[in-house]
Structures are given as structure tokens and as C-alpha cells.
Amino acid sequence: MQKQQIMCKEIESFDFQSGGEASSNLKNILRKLGVNSDLVRKTSIVTYELEMNVVIHSLGGEITALISEEELEIRVDDVGPGIEDLDKAFTPGYSTASNEIREMGFGAGMGLVNVKRYADKLTIESSKENGTHVKVLIKLF
Ligand SMILES: Nc1ncnc2c1ncn2[C@@H]1O[C@H](COP(=O)(O)OP(=O)(O)OP(=O)(O)O)[C@@H](O)[C@H]1O
Ligand SMILES: [Mg+2]
Incomplete structure (x- = not known):
């Protein structure tokens, strides 16, 4: 199933002013597309966390969202410095x-x-x- 790009936004390192805009823009786009509110909330959490990680921990990057009838795809790409230890990074509290x-x-x-x-x-x-390249899929049904 062909995916359509519904958002692409640059994220700047240490830009706390605009940090969070991509996730809030995407939230509005999804609401307008009629995506159910639970899925919108889920997606917002995911995109906000990844977006802020780019702001806080990277040298800058980009977030892209694509949609098909079945799923939503979020891609977050940054230019480094990368995550040294992925297992640690996924440990609660690290x-x-x-x-x-x-x-x-x-x-x-x-x-x-x-x-x-x-x-x-x-x-x-x-x-x-x-750098760091994250791809998240969220099923729409
Ligand atoms: N895009 C990234 N580039 C480099 N390091 C990253 C990136 N994203 C996460 N990390 C590393 O992984 C660690 C864990 O990330 P995580 O988002 O779980 O926590 P946090 O950002 O430190 O805190 P919180 O998200 O709770 O505010 C970070 O502290 C950082 O060391
Ligand atoms: Mg974080």
C-alpha cells in the first residue's frame, strides 16, 4: 500500500522554542484526517519524545510522517552524535x-x-x- 507523506519538519539542536512543534502539527493533521483520538495520543507521545531527543541530544535532524490506510510511519533522522549504547538508552531511568x-x-x-x-x-x-535513525510504525486499526 502506497504511503503518503503528511509532514516533514526540520528540528534544530537546542531549539526549545520550536521543540514540540512537529508533534503538535502532526497531531492536528491526524485529527483533520479523522484518525481516532487514542491513536492520535499514542502518536503524539512517540513523536514528542523523539523530537525532543533530537533537540536535546543531537546536532539537529528531521522528522517525517507518512500514512497509508493501514499504518502511520514516523521517521526521525539526525546527524549525530549517535547513541553510544542502545541497550542502556532503552533502560528506564537511563x-x-x-x-x-x-x-x-x-x-x-x-x-x-x-x-x-x-x-x-x-x-x-x-x-x-x-547519527540516529528511528522508524516507528503505528497501526491504524
Ligand atoms: N537522538 C539521539 N542522539 C543521541 N543520543 C540520544 C538520542 N536519543 C536518545 N539518546 C540517548 O539515549 C538516552 C535515553 O533517551 P531517553 O529519551 O529515553 O531519555 P532522556 O531523553 O535522557 O530523558 P527523557 O526523554 O525522559 O526526558 C539519552 O539520555 C541519550 O543519552
Ligand atoms: Mg528523551
Whole structure:
């Protein structure tokens, strides 16, 4: 089934002003498309966490959303520095966030845990050389 791109947005490193805009834009787009509110909520959590990870932990990237009749695909690609230890990164409570970031309310180490919880399928590739590339599938029925 052919997927249609419904959003593509650049995410800038440390841009807390616009951080969160992509997930909120996508939420509006999905509501307009008539996607049910539970799925919209799930998708919002996933995209917000991945978007903020790009803001906080990467040098910048891009988020893309595609939809077909069956599923929603979220792609989040950044340019590095990559996740050193993926197993650790998916451990509840593990975070490399600085004190400054923690004071802003981030760094509980729960982002990726929640992404995994709400994704029907999650693929993540990360390296120092190529950055972090996450693909999430959410079934629409
Ligand atoms: N895009 C990324 N680039 C580099 N490192 C990342 C990226 N996303 C996550 N990480 C690493 O994985 C760790 C765990 O990420 P996770 O989102 O679970 O927690 P957090 O961002 O530290 O805190 P929280 O999401 O609860 O605010 C991060 O602390 C960071 O070290
Ligand atoms: Mg996070």
C-alpha cells in the first residue's frame, strides 16, 4: 500500500522554542484526517519524545510522517552524535542529560521506553558516523 507523506519538519539542536512543534502539527493533521483520538495520543507521545531527543541530544535532524490506510510511519533522522549504547538508552531511568537540561524538566530517561511501548514496530540505527535513525510504525486499526 502506497504511503503518503503528511509532514516533514526540520528540528534544530537546542531549539526549545520550536521543540514540540512537529508533534503538535502532526497531531492536528491526524485529527483533520479523522484518525481516532487514542491513536492520535499514542502518536503524539512517540513523536514528542523523539523530537525532543533530537533537540536535546543531537546536532539537529528531521522528522517525517507518512500514512497509508493501514499504518502511520514516523521517521526521525539526525546527524549525530549517535547513541553510544542502545541497550542502556532503552533502560528506564537511563539518561545522559546535563543538569541544565534536567532543570528544564527533561532527562527522566523515559523517552525511548515510552516510544517502544507505544510503537507497533520500532527500528533504530545509530552510530557516531551516521547519527540516529528511528522508524516507528503505528497501526491504524
Ligand atoms: N537522538 C539521539 N542522539 C543521541 N543520543 C540520544 C538520542 N536519543 C536518545 N539518546 C540517548 O539515549 C538516552 C535515553 O533517551 P531517553 O529519551 O529515553 O531519555 P532522556 O531523553 O535522557 O530523558 P527523557 O526523554 O525522559 O526526558 C539519552 O539520555 C541519550 O543519552
Ligand atoms: Mg528523551
